[in-house]
Amino acid sequence: xxxxxxxxxxxxxxxxxxxxxxxxxxxxxxxxxxxxxxxxxxxxxxxxxxxxxxxxxxxxxxxxxxxxxxxxxxxxxxxxxxxxxxxxxxxxxxxxxxxxxxxxxxxxxxxxxxxxxxxxxxxxxxxxxxxxxxxxxxxxxxxxxxxxxxxxxxxxxxxxxxxxxxxxxxxxxxxxxxxxxxxxxxxxxxxxxxxxxxxxxxxxxxxxxxxxxxxxxxxxxxxxxxxxxxxxxxxxxxxxxxxxxxxxxxxxxxxxxxxxxxxxxxxxxxxxxxxxxxxxxxxxxxxxxxxxxxxxxxxxxxxxxxxxxxxxxxxxxxxxxxxxxxxxxxxxxxxxxxxxxxxxxxxxxxxxxxxxxxxxxxxxxxxxxxxxxxxxxxxxxxxxxxxxxxxxxxxxxxxxxxxxxxxxxxxxxxxxxxxxxxxxxxxxxxxxxxxxxxxxxxxxxxxxxxxxxxxxxxx
Amino acid sequence: xxxxxxxxxxxxxxxxxxxxxxxxxxxxxxxxxxxxxxxxxxxxxxxxxxxxxxxxxxxxxxxxxxxxxxxxxxxxxxxxxxxxxxxxxxxxxxxxxxxxxxxxxxxxxxxxxxxxxxxxxxxxxxxxxxxxxxxxxxxxxxxxxxxxxxxxxxxxxxxxxxxxx
Numbered sequence: 001x002x003x004x005x006x007x008x009x010x011x012x013x014x015x016x017x018x019x020x021x022x023x024x025x026x027x028x029x030x031x032x033x034x035x036x037x038x039x040x041x042x043x044x045x046x047x048x049x050x051x052x053x054x055x056x057x058x059x060x061x062x063x064x065x066x067x068x069x070x071x072x073x074x075x076x077x078x079x080x081x082x083x084x085x086x087x088x089x090x091x092x093x094x095x096x097x098x099x100x101x102x103x104x105x106x107x108x109x110x111x112x113x114x115x116x117x118x119x120x121x122x123x124x125x126x127x128x129x130x131x132x133x134x135x136x137x138x139x140x141x142x143x144x145x146x147x148x149x150x151x152x153x154x155x156x157x158x159x160x161x162x163x164x165x166x167x168x169x170x171x172x173x174x175x176x177x178x179x180x181x182x183x184x185x186x187x188x189x190x191x192x193x194x195x196x197x198x199x200x201x202x203x204x205x206x207x208x209x210x211x212x213x214x215x216x217x218x219x220x221x222x223x224x225x226x227x228x229x230x231x232x233x234x235x236x237x238x239x240x241x242x243x244x245x246x247x248x249x250x251x252x253x254x255x256x257x258x259x260x261x262x263x264x265x266x267x268x269x270x271x272x273x274x275x276x277x278x279x280x281x282x283x284x285x286x287x288x289x290x291x292x293x294x295x296x297x298x299x300x301x302x303x304x305x306x307x308x309x310x311x312x313x314x315x316x317x318x319x320x321x322x323x324x325x326x327x328x329x330x331x332x333x334x335x336x337x338x339x340x341x342x343x344x345x346x347x348x349x350x351x352x353x354x355x356x357x358x359x360x361x362x363x364x365x366x367x368x369x370x371x372x373x374x375x376x377x378x379x380x381x382x383x384x385x386x387x388x389x390x391x392x393x394x395x396x397x398x399x400x401x402x403x404x405x406x407x408x409x410x411x412x413x414x415x416x417x418x419x420x421x422x423x424x425x426x427x428x429x430x431x432x433x434x435x436x437x438x439x440x441x442x443x444x445x446x447x448x449x450x451x452x453x454x455x456x457x458x459x
Numbered sequence: 460x461x462x463x464x465x466x467x468x469x470x471x472x473x474x475x476x477x478x479x480x481x482x483x484x485x486x487x488x489x490x491x492x493x494x495x496x497x498x499x500x501x502x503x504x505x506x507x508x509x510x511x512x513x514x515x516x517x518x519x520x521x522x523x524x525x526x527x528x529x530x531x532x533x534x535x536x537x538x539x540x541x542x543x544x545x546x547x548x549x550x551x552x553x554x555x556x557x558x559x560x561x562x563x564x565x566x567x568x569x570x571x572x573x574x575x576x577x578x579x580x581x582x583x584x585x586x587x588x589x590x591x592x593x594x595x596x597x598x599x600x601x602x603x604x605x606x607x608x609x610x611x612x613x614x615x616x617x618x619x620x621x622x623x624x
Contacts, residue, residue, distance in 0.1 A: 060597035065613075067582075068606055072613050103484055230512050230543060233571035244543060251546045389526070392484050393539055393550065395515075404516055406537065410525050417607075421516040421539070429574040458597055 025053060030443065032061050038135055039454035041428070043435075043443065050439050055432040062458035070418035074384045075101050075175055078418060083169045085420060085456040088131050089124035089399045091160070093456075094173030099254065100394035100405035101175045101415075104387040105357060113177045113350045114256040115297040120163065120172065121255075121396075122286035122293070123190075126197065127156050128399030128451070129237075129279040129286075136276070136448025137208055140217050145204050152200040155193040162189060165338070175385055176358040177351030180341030187294045194287050201283060209280075215273065222434040222446030223271035232433070233426040236401025238450070241278045242270030248397035260292040275449040333363045357385050384413035398423045400451055422456040460508060462487035465549050468509060472502050478554075488550040496538075496553045497563045503540055503549070504568055511540035511549065514565065517575035519583045523557075523609040533557040534585055538565075561586040582607035 031042040040061035046054040066085065070078040082093040095117045102109060109117075134149030157167045162183055164170040172179050208214040224232070226242040239246055247264045249257040265281030267274025335343060339362060347361040359378050364371030377383050389411040395404040404421030427450040434450075435443050460468075462482055469489055470477040476495025481488055491499045503511040516539040522528040532554035541548050553562050564587040565572040576587040577596035584605035587593060595602065601620045604611050 060595075060599070063597040065606060068611075068613055106484065231569055231571070233514050233569065233575075235513075246543050390483050391486070391488075391520075393486055393516075393548075402515060402541075404539070406516065406518065406539070408520055416525060417520045419516070419518045419520075419537075421518075425574065426571050429571055433570075 023048070028440070032058075037447065039452050039457070041452060041454070041457075043431070043447070045435070045440060045443070047440060050441070052435050052438055052440055052443065055435045055443075057428060057431050059428060060458050062454040064459070066420065066459035067418055070415055072414070074381075074413045075387075075415055076385065078415065079173055079175075080169065080171045082173075082420075083171055085422070085459065086128070086398060086400070086403075086424075086453045087168055087455045088453060089121075089128040090168065090170050091120045091124040091164075091172060092396060092398050092403060094171065095121060095255075096394060096396035096398070096403050097405050097407075097418075097420075098173040098175045099396065100392055100407045101385070101387065102352075102357075103392040103394050104390060104407055104409050105175070105354075105385070107176065107352050107354055107357060109177055109352050110350060111256070111298050112181075113352075115293045116178055116182060116350060117173075117255045118257060118260065119182075119290050119293040119297070120160070120178075122289045123156055123159055125286045125399045126283045127153050127160075129283050130156075130197075132399075132448070132451040133204070133276060133279055136272075136445055137204075137214070139444045139448055140214060142208050142211075142214065145207055148200045148203055152197045155196045159186075159189055159193055162186065163341075174351070174358065176354060180339070181346030181350050183341055190290060190294060194291070197283070197287065201280065205280065209277070217442070217445050218273035218276060219271060220269070221272045221438060221442045222449060223269055224430065224434060225270060228430075228433070229270060232430040234401065234430060235426070236398065236423055237275055237278045237282065238270075238427055239401065240264065241267035241274040243268050248395055248402060252395070254394075254396065256293065256296075257289075259296065260289045262286075262289050272445045272449040333367045335362055382413060386411060386413050395421070400424045400453065400456075401426070403456075420456065420459060422459065424450065424452050424457050428452050428457055460545055460547055462547070462549070465509060465547060468506070469499060469503065469549070472506075473499055486550055487548070488552060490552045490554065493553050493555065493562060496536075496551065497565065497568075499551055500538065500540075500565050500568055503551075508545075510542045510544045512543055513541045514569040514571055514575070515539040515541045515548075517565070517572060517579065519579045519585055519607075521583060521607065521609045534560055534583060536562050536579065536585060555585065560584060561588050563588050564590040566590055581605070584608065 026047045028045045028047055030045065031037040032040045042058040044056040045052050066081050069081055078097060079094055082097045083090040085093045130149040130153045134146040138146035160170060161167050164172040224242060226244050229239050229242045235246060243266055245264050245266055250264050262285045265278050267278050342362060344361040344363045351358040355374055360371040360374045365375040387409040389409055391408045393404055393406045395402050401423035402421065403423050406419040407415055408417040410416040431450060434446050466480045466487055466489055470480060473491060473495045476492040477489055478492055479490040503509045518537050520535045520537060521533060522535060523533050534555045536553045538551040555562060562585060564576060574596055576590055577594060579585050580587060580593050581595040581598050582605055599620060602617055
């Protein structure tokens with residue numbers, strides 16, 4: 001080593017005599033903990049000069065046995081684990097998992113719950129896109145964009161906090177419904193927050209769409225053709241950026257997506273710039289969906305029929321024997337303020353009326369013997385939700401593509417197998433294909449556009 | 460094309476290699492013999508009526524402790540296919556025994572099968588014959604066992620690896 005000149009050390013020895021060629025390939029590790037990697041992932045790049053000859057991706061650093069853990073507890077115990085899959089848009093994971101179990105049970109959630117799921121999913125999707133675009137822009141030097149977008153995300157997270165009581169680990173979905181109804185005046189808060197988000201999106205468009213530096217780094221970089229994107233199993237914004245109009249909300253509508261109007265923004269070239277444009281356009285579409293959802297969400301329809309009605313004793317006995325126990329012998333209960341939105345009228349509005357699946361509202365649990373029994377029947381080990389043996393695959397359009405849950409039931413109260421089809425695994429698998437032959441600096445915007453989320457990638 | 464027509468078309472192609480077909484909860488499933496799976500996937504992908512151009516998911520289920528399946532084939536390898544042009548889905552399954560746990564690879568049809576099969580190998584210990592690079596995907600090489608098998612206890616600890624200090 002000591003007798004080698006610095007030139008030989010860095011440029012390599014050998015080469016073809018007389019050509020001045022004395023180069024060899026250089027191996028560079030990006031990650032697992034690299035400032036430009038938004039998550040723990042390792043890219044091992046073989047470089048010829050500045051050009052990536054070969055890339056290899058290593059994942060699994062955030063593996064925490066999600067699928068195994070789901071098998072260990074009752075069905076609803078998996079909800080907090082799903083929060084931690086895509087932790088930028090956890091609401092979509094909650095709802096997609098709950099819908100998979102509902103499919104297995106063969107139940108249909110209430111209309112209002114469907115709208116709530118649409119509204120909250122779309123708010124989540126905007127958060128996800130804001131984070132993705134903001135972080136990639138920052139890595140290309142547009143720090144202002146990052147700050148603006150995080151500010152906008154903050155407004156949305158305040159909405160999420162208002163509804164769920166938490167910002168990130170929200171655990172708001174439930175099998176058969178959602179945890180609580182939307183709070184008072186939610187529509188007004190949404191309008192205010194969206195005004196801010198739209199302002200930010202306008203500013204960001206002015207700042208970087210068309211900006212010379214940004215365009216030079218994004219246009220034509222990391223591109224995949226439509227055929228290749230499909231072969232790699234990539235869905236979501238990356239597929240739409242390649243011009244394929246595949247959006248589950250449109251082609252296989254679930255919840256209330258067939259009752260809101262929206263467009264599916266498409267790109268042409270499948271490069272990082274088109275992915276950016278698709279995400280920017282999708283945010284506007286998501287806001288449209290939220291606004292329509294809130295407008296069309298069926299209100300009222302509170303089950304007052306059974307409330308506070310005096311029932312003669314004989315009728316009581318008969319009705320009770322027939323299982324019509326709601327509203328009978330109910331003590332008035334005052335709920336703690338942190339259960340806002342879970343009052344009985346609200347609770348019954350957003351959850352299915354199926355005693356096998358949904359916990360009774362707290363007033364029913366503490367105010368009547370039937371409610372208490374129902375509650376215990378659902379939380380006792382070995383009881384709870386017991387879908388008939390079988391299997392179901394439910395796919396929702398996650399922020400990064402098709403988020404699928406494949407749940408197998410053996411008839412007990414614990415899922416026999418939960419498989420999450422992570423939307424960001426295919427693009428990460430295809431990452432070597434996207435970066436090979438391009439400059440090492442291009443890894444950064446390409447990796448940014450993939451929007452890798454360690455939680456769902458490694459599970 | 461509706462689900463039962465998809466199943467019928469695949470059955471017509473596979474003949475005796477299609478072992479069972481059923482429709483439950485709106486999902487259509489075809490159980491295929493191991494020697495027919497690559498043909499089923501390739502045919503499903505190429506046929507103009509089916510055009511299953513996307514391998515959405517590839518996973519496995521360990522049925523060792525499933526009521527009624529304790530003696531039967533232990534693993535199901537599960538393929539979820541989706542067709543973008545026709546907007547339809549199908550699920551294909553291959554059942555394999557524990558002491559003969561291998562399935563031919565689908566990497567020649569879809570590049571994404573590479574990682575998905577590595578994950579199944581990692582988690583279930585099912586081999587994919589012909590796979591170019593069958594390494595663990597999420598866990599590390601020194602890991603002992605396959606954690607999503609039902610006989611792998613959830614509380615088992617593995618020794619720490621890495622440089623000793």
